[in-house]
Each structure stands twice: as structure tokens, then as C-alpha cells.
Amino acid sequence: MSIRTKLFAFLVTLVVLMNAVAFFIYQSSRTIQESYSLMTDRILLYKQIANMTEDNLRLLSNYLVNQSTSAYAAFFDRKQELEKLKEKLDVSSRSEQRAAAVRNFRNMITTFLDAEESVIGILYRTEAASYSQQFDEVEKTAGYIQEENQSLVDQELSFYQPLYQQMLVYTKHMNALGLGLLAVDLLLCVVFALWLSSSITKPIANLVQVAVQISRGNLDVEPPTAQMSDEIGILTRTFRHMLASLQELLEKKQEMMEKDRLVKELEIKALQSQINPHFLFNTLNVVSKLAMLEGAERTSDLTVSVSNLLRYNLRKLDTPVTLRDEVEHAQEYFAIQQARFRDRVAFETDIDESALELPIPCLTLQPILENAFVHGIEGMEEGARIKLTIRREGDTVVVAVADNGAGMDEETRQRLLEAQSGFADEAPRGQSTGLGTRNVYRRLQLFYGPGDLVTIQSEEGKGTTVTIRVPWSRAKEGR
Structure with missing residues (x-):
């Protein structure tokens, strides 16, 4: 694996680990936020319906007094908004008691709206006494809605209070776990960074030490071993090959110098034994011929052998x-x-x-x-x-x-x-x-x-x- 690949793998691993920790913390916060938002939305819806009921009652009273088209239009628009809010009420719940309360609250709103329609109908029939009595019923229903609204808010708060406590504990655990993951992430990054830097700097330091020893003339130093296949490993193997070639070249040079020195020493010794070789050869030839003339053939042969031996030795x-x-x-x-x-x-x-x-x-x-x-x-x-x-x-x-x-x-x-x-x-x-x-x-x-x-x-x-x-x-x- 090359150094570039190691760095790329390190950066990718670091990014993935950091993003994993961030995503985990984000998901935990999102779960808590969704639960809290759900509770808040329901309470706000109850409050909004209660306020809208008050507004409807006020606008209905205004219309009954003025009986103008603009007053009716304002009342009608607010009545439509109240109906839309009623449709948003969710009667499904994990608690049967809460579901029944929401259905009752919804029925009250329906009764309130129907009662308002009855008041308008009675008004058109000009039965003043009757619509006054019916308006009182509308006011009572609005009061019931306010009371039920407060009851639902209390139920929501009571229902979510244990859950809220659990969310606090869960949040505390998630924060501790997030910090733990962050610490582990940082530890892994530090370990990986140390390993990566060590895999680069340590072989280079070994090469530097060997190079210093070689520069001092010590060629018997043990070359570093190449255990990796990256650029540092290639450099180490090349360095080992260069050192081996240098040692081999030096050995050959020493052998050649030793051979030359030995030959020169031998030549000096041979030269020391040369005492006017031409005179000596001529003398031995004369002795050989003289021995031949005197009939001493063995002496002549021996003299010739000595002459040949001396000539060969020189x-x-x-x-x-x-x-x-x-x-x-x-x-x-x-x-x-x-x-x-x-x-x-x-x-x-x-x-x-x-x-x-x-x-x-x-x-x-x-x-x-x-x-x-x-x-x-x-x-x-x-x-x-x-x-x-x-x-x-x-x-x-x-x-x-x-x-x-x-x-x-x-x-x-x-x-x-x-x-x-x-x-x-x-x-x-x-x-x-x-x-x-x-x-x-x-x-x-x-x-x-x-x-x-x-x-x-x-x-x-x-x-x-x-x-x-x-x-x-x-x-x-x-x-």
C-alpha cells in the first residue's frame, strides 16, 4: 500500500467516524425534539381552539347586535377556521382515557358550532326570545370547551411528564454516549496517525542511521529490512541493494589490491635473487659445455636443468x-x-x-x-x-x-x-x-x-x- 493510499484511507476513515458520531447525536436529538414538538403542537392546538371559540362567540354576539353583512362575514370566516382546527384533533392515542377526552372535546366543538347555526336560524325567523335562550346555551358550551381545554392540557402534561423525565435521562445517556464515541473516535484517529507517521518516519530514521555509518566508512553495518510495499519499502530495498553492491565492489577492489601487492612482493623477492642473470646464464652454459667436453654428461644435464630452473623462476x-x-x-x-x-x-x-x-x-x-x-x-x-x-x-x-x-x-x-x-x-x-x-x-x-x-x-x-x-x-x- 502506497503512502498516498494510506493518507487517503486515513482521511476517509476520519471523516466517516466523525460523521457517524455527528449523525448519532443528531438522530438522538431529533427523536427527543419530535416527542417534545408533538406534545407542544397538541397543547397549542387545544389553546388555539379555545381562543377560536372565544372569538367565534364574540363575533356571533357582535353579529346579533349589529346584524351587518361584514359582521356575519367575519363570524363565518372564524367559524370555518374553527371547523378546520376541529378536524386536526387526533383521537388516536396510546391512552384510552386521553382518546375519550379528545373525542368529547371534539363533540363539544361540534355542539358549539351547531348551536351557533341554531342561533342564526332563530334570528332569521325573528324569534328574539328563542335565540337569546339559544345564545345562552352557546355560551355554556363555550365555557365547557374552555374547561375541557384546560383538562386536556393537564392530561397532556401529566401524560408526557414521565416521558419527559425519560427523555431527560435518555438525553443524558445520549450525551454521555456521544462524548464516549467522540473520545473513541479521537483515540482511533490519534492511534492511526501515530501508526501512519511511525510507518513513514521510523524506516527513514533507520536509513539515515545506516547512511551515517556508511559515510563514516563502516560498511559492515546491518542494512534495514523492508517489510512494507510502499515507497519507503522500495527505497529500503534499493538502499540494501546499493549497500550490497558497494560491499561487493569494495571486496573486489581489496582483492585486486591484495593481488597486486602480493605480486609486487613476489616480484621484489624474485628480483632480489637476480644477481646479474645474463652473466649467470652464460656462466652456467660455459660450465655445461665444459662438462660435456670433459665427458661429464650428468654434470652437463644438471647444469642445464639449473639454468632452465633459474630462467623459469625469473x-x-x-x-x-x-x-x-x-x-x-x-x-x-x-x-x-x-x-x-x-x-x-x-x-x-x-x-x-x-x-x-x-x-x-x-x-x-x-x-x-x-x-x-x-x-x-x-x-x-x-x-x-x-x-x-x-x-x-x-x-x-x-x-x-x-x-x-x-x-x-x-x-x-x-x-x-x-x-x-x-x-x-x-x-x-x-x-x-x-x-x-x-x-x-x-x-x-x-x-x-x-x-x-x-x-x-x-x-x-x-x-x-x-x-x-x-x-x-x-x-x-x-x-
């Missing part, structure tokens, strides 16, 4: 190579180590040719092989074995270096694996590359992306197996 470390290049370099390295260990160690390979085009960071296999020599089989007098296995398992290339040497304890194994999430330590002194295995693990993660790429299986006295698993697709992307 290439740019941030340039990827193929797994084939790494295997050839590992074989050169093993040839040099075999000149040292001779028959004490055997190097076995099980290589799937279809996996050798995998791009891989330079100097990945040699530090692992060197670690196997130094920490695994160096103390063995005979039977040492190192095996390099490369195979494809679907979209994954598996590279494993296994030895049957001294192995390692669980603490050492865990410490090596933790290098996948942190910077690598420097290699121990005496290693030819200057690159530790932890550094290799970290470079693999930077090259292929985050993930557990390296696993180590080891047990003291039973050897160590280091396994690298790289999805072929991620390897292509890392290139």
Missing part, C-alpha cells in the same frame, strides 16, 4: 602459464633434487594430457614439491616416493602432489589451510624459490576466485597429499 609472476609449463618445470626441479638424493627418492607421474592447457599461476607446483622434499622425505634413507597426478573430472581439473614422508600433525595442517583466507608467510630459509606453500595457496585463490581450492590430507608417519581442484570455467575466467 619470469613475471603475475603472468599465468599453462599446466604443461608447470609440469615441465617440476620435472626440471626433480632432476636437480634427484642428483642430490639419487636412488633414495622416486618421482612418479600420472598425467591426463587433456588437462595440461589449464591456465595456472606461475610457480605453483615447484613450492609444493619443494615442501614435500624438505619436510616430507628429506630424512628418509630409502623408499621415498613423490607422485604428481593430474586428471580431469568433468569440469574440474584435479592436481595432486603426494609423498610417503613424515607427514604433519593436525595443527600444522589447519594452519596451512588457513592461508587461503589470509596473507601467506614467507618460506623457510633454504628454499630455492623464496615462495612458501601458503603463498601459493593464496595466489591460487586470488587467481581463480574465493573458495576452498586446496585440501591437505596428512598423518604423521604416513605422508601428505596436497590436492588442488579448479573448475575449468573459473580457470578460463581467471585468465
Whole structure:
């Protein structure tokens, strides 16, 4: 629900509630007013009939004295008005006594009017004594009408007095109920207004707090949750998406900076080991040719291997190579180590040719092989074995270096694996590359992306197996 819809619903609800309270109070007042008006109209009608009777009697007396046409016309008009008023008398009532009194009052009016007609008729017959006597009857009837009028007024007042008391109590209750409804209406309006304002201001306040934390460089802040579907909810979800994108971008930037820093450090270490490389290469070539001339073929081959190993180690470390290049370099390295260990160690390979085009960071296999020599089989007098296995398992290339040497304890194994999430330590002194295995693990993660790429299986006295698993697709992307 949008904010506009909420405001519209709030205003409509407020108007409906206020109008409902006003209509309820109006209906209550109207009921009381109608009852009071009915009583007043009846009393006024009785009074009006009594007054009209007096006027008729006066005009009749005036006509009898003057016997003029204007006097008769005035008497006749007033007589017609009295007849109309008589017709307005309502003989229906919830009280039988009151209904009988009204019928009696009406009959008196009829008798009064008939008596007036008789007086006029007698006057036309010039029977003066007779119409004088009849006029007296008219006066008596008018007196009875006055008395009955007062009696009816008293009855009306007596009849409506309990009702009037009830109306007062009812009015008091209605006023209290109206005030209660008004209070409830106002309370609902206040609650609804607080809810509406809170649903708008609270999420905005949360967004402001998060924005302040981000402006201070704290990107680890928990973004606000979007529980509504209005504009604030859309803004919150967009803010969360922007924060996630910013965090992801910052992580990628940090990874790139870390990768560049690591590569530069490795290049510096490699440069430190370069002591006039051209002179050194030329010297090794001279030694190789001299050994060949003197018939020392093994010495010549060893010199060539050292020259190739040195040349490979001095290439740019941030340039990827193929797994084939790494295997050839590992074989050169093993040839040099075999000149040292001779028959004490055997190097076995099980290589799937279809996996050798995998791009891989330079100097990945040699530090692992060197670690196997130094920490695994160096103390063995005979039977040492190192095996390099490369195979494809679907979209994954598996590279494993296994030895049957001294192995390692669980603490050492865990410490090596933790290098996948942190910077690598420097290699121990005496290693030819200057690159530790932890550094290799970290470079693999930077090259292929985050993930557990390296696993180590080891047990003291039973050897160590280091396994690298790289999805072929991620390897292509890392290139």
C-alpha cells in the first residue's frame, strides 16, 4: 500500500467516524425534539381552539347586535377556521382515557358550532326570545370547551411528564454516549496517525542511521529490512541493494589490491635473487659445455636443468602459464633434487594430457614439491616416493602432489589451510624459490576466485597429499 493510499484511507476513515458520531447525536436529538414538538403542537392546538371559540362567540354576539353583512362575514370566516382546527384533533392515542377526552372535546366543538347555526336560524325567523335562550346555551358550551381545554392540557402534561423525565435521562445517556464515541473516535484517529507517521518516519530514521555509518566508512553495518510495499519499502530495498553492491565492489577492489601487492612482493623477492642473470646464464652454459667436453654428461644435464630452473623462476609472476609449463618445470626441479638424493627418492607421474592447457599461476607446483622434499622425505634413507597426478573430472581439473614422508600433525595442517583466507608467510630459509606453500595457496585463490581450492590430507608417519581442484570455467575466467 502506497503512502498516498494510506493518507487517503486515513482521511476517509476520519471523516466517516466523525460523521457517524455527528449523525448519532443528531438522530438522538431529533427523536427527543419530535416527542417534545408533538406534545407542544397538541397543547397549542387545544389553546388555539379555545381562543377560536372565544372569538367565534364574540363575533356571533357582535353579529346579533349589529346584524351587518361584514359582521356575519367575519363570524363565518372564524367559524370555518374553527371547523378546520376541529378536524386536526387526533383521537388516536396510546391512552384510552386521553382518546375519550379528545373525542368529547371534539363533540363539544361540534355542539358549539351547531348551536351557533341554531342561533342564526332563530334570528332569521325573528324569534328574539328563542335565540337569546339559544345564545345562552352557546355560551355554556363555550365555557365547557374552555374547561375541557384546560383538562386536556393537564392530561397532556401529566401524560408526557414521565416521558419527559425519560427523555431527560435518555438525553443524558445520549450525551454521555456521544462524548464516549467522540473520545473513541479521537483515540482511533490519534492511534492511526501515530501508526501512519511511525510507518513513514521510523524506516527513514533507520536509513539515515545506516547512511551515517556508511559515510563514516563502516560498511559492515546491518542494512534495514523492508517489510512494507510502499515507497519507503522500495527505497529500503534499493538502499540494501546499493549497500550490497558497494560491499561487493569494495571486496573486489581489496582483492585486486591484495593481488597486486602480493605480486609486487613476489616480484621484489624474485628480483632480489637476480644477481646479474645474463652473466649467470652464460656462466652456467660455459660450465655445461665444459662438462660435456670433459665427458661429464650428468654434470652437463644438471647444469642445464639449473639454468632452465633459474630462467623459469625469473619470469613475471603475475603472468599465468599453462599446466604443461608447470609440469615441465617440476620435472626440471626433480632432476636437480634427484642428483642430490639419487636412488633414495622416486618421482612418479600420472598425467591426463587433456588437462595440461589449464591456465595456472606461475610457480605453483615447484613450492609444493619443494615442501614435500624438505619436510616430507628429506630424512628418509630409502623408499621415498613423490607422485604428481593430474586428471580431469568433468569440469574440474584435479592436481595432486603426494609423498610417503613424515607427514604433519593436525595443527600444522589447519594452519596451512588457513592461508587461503589470509596473507601467506614467507618460506623457510633454504628454499630455492623464496615462495612458501601458503603463498601459493593464496595466489591460487586470488587467481581463480574465493573458495576452498586446496585440501591437505596428512598423518604423521604416513605422508601428505596436497590436492588442488579448479573448475575449468573459473580457470578460463581467471585468465
